[in-house]
Amino acid sequence: MPVKQTPLTRSNTRTPILLLILSLFALSILFILFSFSSHTRNPYADPYPNPTTKAETSFLASLEHFLTVKSQRFPPLKDDTVSGVSEDDVRRFDDLVFNKQTHQRLYGDGNSPIRVYVYDMPRKFTYDLLWLFRNSYRDTFNLTSNGSPVHRLIEQHSIDYWLWVDLIAPESERLLKNVVRVNRQEDADLFYIPFFTTISFFLLEKQQCKALYREALKWVTDQPAWKRSEGRDHILPVHHPWSFKSVRRYMKNAIWLLPDMDSTGNWYKPGQVSLEKDLILPYVHNVDLCDAKCISETEPKRNMLLYFRGRLKRNAGGKIRAKLVAELSGAEGVVIEEGTAGDSGKAAAQDGMRRSIFCLNPAGDTPSSARLFDAIVSGCIPLIVSDELELPFEGILDYRKIALFVSSSDAVQSGWLLKFLKGVSPAQTREMRRNLGQYSRHFMYSSPAQPLGPEDLVWRMMNGKLINIKLHTRRSQRVVKESRSICSCDCRRANFTSSISLS
Numbered sequence: 457m458p459v460k461q462t463p464l465t466r467s468n469t470r471t472p473i474l475l476l477i478l479s480l481f482a483l484s485i486l487f488i489l490f491s492f493s494s495h496t497r498n499p500y501a502d503p504y505p506n507p508t509t510k511a512e513t514s515f516l517a518s519l520e521h522f523l524t525v526k527s528q529r530f531p532p533l534k535d536d537t538v539s540g541v542s543e544d545d546v547r548r549f550d551d552l553v554f555n556k557q558t559h560q561r562l563y564g565d566g567n568s569p570i571r572v573y574v575y576d577m578p579r580k581f582t583y584d585l586l587w588l589f590r591n592s593y594r595d596t597f598n599l600t601s602n603g604s605p606v607h608r609l610i611e612q613h614s615i616d617y618w619l620w621v622d623l624i625a626p627e628s629e630r631l632l633k634n635v636v637r638v639n640r641q642e643d644a645d646l647f648y649i650p651f652f653t654t655i656s657f658f659l660l661e662k663q664q665c666k667a668l669y670r671e672a673l674k675w676v677t678d679q680p681a682w683k684r685s686e687g688r689d690h691i692l693p694v695h696h697p698w699s700f701k702s703v704r705r706y707m708k709n710a711i712w713l714l715p716d717m718d719s720t721g722n723w724y725k726p727g728q729v730s731l732e733k734d735l736i737l738p739y740v741h742n743v744d745l746c747d748a749k750c751i752s753e754t755e756p757k758r759n760m761l762l763y764f765r766g767r768l769k770r771n772a773g774g775k776i777r778a779k780l781v782a783e784l785s786g787a788e789g790v791v792i793e794e795g796t797a798g799d800s801g802k803a804a805a806q807d808g809m810r811r812s813i814f815c816l817n818p819a820g821d822t823p824s825s826a827r828l829f830d831a832i833v834s835g836c837i838p839l840i841v842s843d844e845l846e847l848p849f850e851g852i853l854d855y856r857k858i859a860l861f862v863s864s865s866d867a868v869q870s871g872w873l874l875k876f877l878k879g880v881s882p883a884q885t886r887e888m889r890r891n892l893g894q895y896s897r898h899f900m901y902s903s904p905a906q907p908l909g910p911e912d913l914v915w916r917m918m919n920g921k922l923i924n925i926k927l928h929t930r931r932s933q934r935v936v937k938e939s940r941s942i943c944s945c946d947c948r949r950a951n952f953t954s955s956i957s958l959s
């Protein structure tokens with residue numbers, strides 16, 4: 457008997473179609489929501505929300521580990537010493553550079569990392585000086601003429617160590633991706649000179665130091681790469697204003713790594729330094745970091761309005777200190793103390809900075825000092841009274857978010873400075889202190905070097921200078937000596953534009 461088939465109803469035929477339409481609609485909604493969230497994501501969000509852990513920030517601890525452990529694993533130095541370099545040698549090297557780099561400059565994507573060649577200099581310029589420091593830093597009786605501990609000064613200016621240690625580390629141990637070390641000179645964009653000029657100045661006898669400076673000068677300027685560019689693509693760390701002073705005029709085309717510019721002429725001769733050519737780097741801070749948790753915990757303890765601890769009398773631009781002391785001494789909420797050396801002095805400065813809302817940063821013998829960076833890492837808002845000051849990485853960082861700037865003429869007017877500080881609202885100070893917690897990482901040298909740390913920002917700033925360096929190098933090779941159009945990287949008003957981003 458045939459089975460009677462049930463006729464399909466209209467509702468039965470519509471059900472699968474309806475489900476399909478609903479599914480497609482749901483998928484469309486999800487796609488739209490996902491697209492909207494991806495487009496509205498903050499483009500300025502920090503890609504590195506937390507610094508990588510296990511980074512060593514102590515110069516002494518890092519140096520000890522480097523000399524006794526890490527460097528023992530390095531292959532023997534190949535030594536780049538040259539002699540008898542002729543014009544033909546320089547011309548052949550220039551041809552190598554041209555053949556290697558022209559295609560990259562014209563057809564590359566423009567996002568490749570900076571390629572740095574680190575000279576393998578004889579040990580007397582590098583390792584021997586580091587060992588000299590390591591074996592003598594406990595001699596606390598070794599002081600400068602103004603009473604500052606020599607080894608602490610070397611530590612404050614140890615930027616040459618931190619940059620070098622990162623560059624020569626095995627690539628597998630490095631975290632920075634915007635700079636790579638190359639093994640062939642013709643592949644390099646820049647050349648790093650690993651000479652510890654500050655250690656040699658303070659720890660060698662005067663004549664011994666000058667002799668070593670002359671040897672280093674000859675060693676570097678004999679290099680074909682130096683002769684090709686006249687030093688324009690060479691990086692020279694001279695972070696202490698006295699270091700390399702007797703011979704550095706012969707290397708004025710190089711990129712100097714400096715603590716400041718000091719346009720008064722007390723430390724650098726006219727034409728030797730400029731923002732277009734050189735780079736300002738932060739001092740190594742003396743006090744411990746006050747991180748976000750510390751800043752939050754010290755907030756209710758900040759019962760001082762203004763704090764200063766340091767030398768009360770200085771020369772040159774630092775004479776402003778005596779005037780500020782006369783103006784501020786005895787004022788309510790203001791603490792001004794003569795600085796002392798050693799662990800007790802460090803502890804007192806750290807405690808004072810963590811208990812004050814503002815920290816006074818006047819000019820000293822030079823426009824800058826390590827005190828500014830001590831204040832930053834302590835969560836104490838810097839009050840800067842230094843008219844000639846230049847700041848590190850200012851092409852990237854906005855210091856108005858973390859510091860107050862006052863002219864010397866305003867600061868010494870009777871009652872003006874205290875009235876100005878009392879006019880800053882609590883909301884503004886809280887915001888600036890939060891910003892200090894975020895900015896601190898930009899001033900903390902470490903091993904391994906961290907993304908957004910000072911070593912990283914050095915190469916971001918260098919990237920902005922690179923095309924101008926290549927322009928002046930190539931131009932200098934074809935402009936005739938009699939031309940009135942001769943120009944160099946130390947031109948005050950170079951045609952230099954660049955865009956630098958933290959992202």
